[in-house]
Amino acid sequence: DPKIIQKPKYLVAVTGSEKILICEQYLGHNAMYWYRQSAKKPLEFMFSYSYQKLMDNQTASSRFQPQSSKKNHLDLQITALKPDDSATYFCASSQDVGGMDEQYFGPGTRLTVL
Amino acid sequence: GDSVTQTEGLVTLTEGLPVMLNCTYQTIYSNPFLFWYVQHLNESPRLLLKSFTDNKRTEHQGFHATLHKSSSSFHLQKSSAQLSDSALYYCALMGYKLTFGTGTSLLVDP
Numbered sequence: 001d002p003k004i005i006q007k008p009k010y011l012v013a014v015t016g017s018e019k020i021l022i023c024e025q026y027l028g029h030n031a032m033y034w035y036r037q038s039a040k041k042p043l044e045f046m047f048s049y050s051y052q053k054l055m056d057n058q059t060a061s062s063r064f065q066p067q068s069s070k071k072n073h074l075d076l077q078i079t080a081l082k083p084d085d086s087a088t089y090f091c092a093s094s095q096d097v098g099g100m101d102e103q104y105f106g107p108g109t110r111l112t113v114l
Numbered sequence: 115g116d117s118v119t120q121t122e123g124l125v126t127l128t129e130g131l132p133v134m135l136n137c138t139y140q141t142i143y144s145n146p147f148l149f150w151y152v153q154h155l156n157e158s159p160r161l162l163l164k165s166f167t168d169n170k171r172t173e174h175q176g177f178h179a180t181l182h183k184s185s186s187s188f189h190l191q192k193s194s195a196q197l198s199d200s201a202l203y204y205c206a207l208m209g210y211k212l213t214f215g216t217g218t219s220l221l222v223d224p
Contacts, residue, residue: 042216044214
């Protein structure tokens with residue numbers, strides 16, 4: 001059974017629209033993250049959450065808003081979508097933030113903005 | 115802030131030859147944690163190996179790396195490349211957050 005679920009797997013959106021990327025982890029972890037990967041840039045850290053609290057935000061744009069309704073959920077809302085937002089978005093989790101804890105990555109959501 | 119440098123964007127070599135992917139880092143932390151993640155085509159990244167002990171060799175799945183704090187390096191090595199090693203390799207540093215390098219694509223030819 002998959003331990004980290006990301007939905008949807010593929011997503012096509014039009015410029016200016018809004019989408020929510022879903023992430024749920026069933027590893028019992030306390031920390032969750034969002035990363036972005038595109039052809040232009042390698043793996044890029046976006047957000048980290050610990051016990052549902054924002055720990056770090058490396059995303060310059062307020063169009064990206066993480067939402068945590070439960071400890072094992074960390075969704076990503078993206079508003080006013082732009083073609084440059086096209087990328088694969090990975091959710092990850094670890095036991096806690098920092099230290100030697102391994103981060104486990106979900107399968108990713110591939111977003112294409114037309 | 116923290117940074118990780120992977121100088122090679124692409125490494126191409128023939129099956130059976132040794133592999134060495136370079137990784138150097140900068141951090142203010144005296145006890146950083148270093149990681150290598152591997153990402154195969156159309157898959158998500160997964161941990162390959164990790165270390166925080168100076169001058170101690172860490173091994174996993176035929177790969178090995180040694181953290182050298184004196185040179186701020188954590189190079190990834192393997193004695194004999196296999197076709198299945200073709201993938202994207204990320205070096206990462208845990209200071210106050212996990213910082214990834216730009217990645218090195220390893221392409222192993224038959």
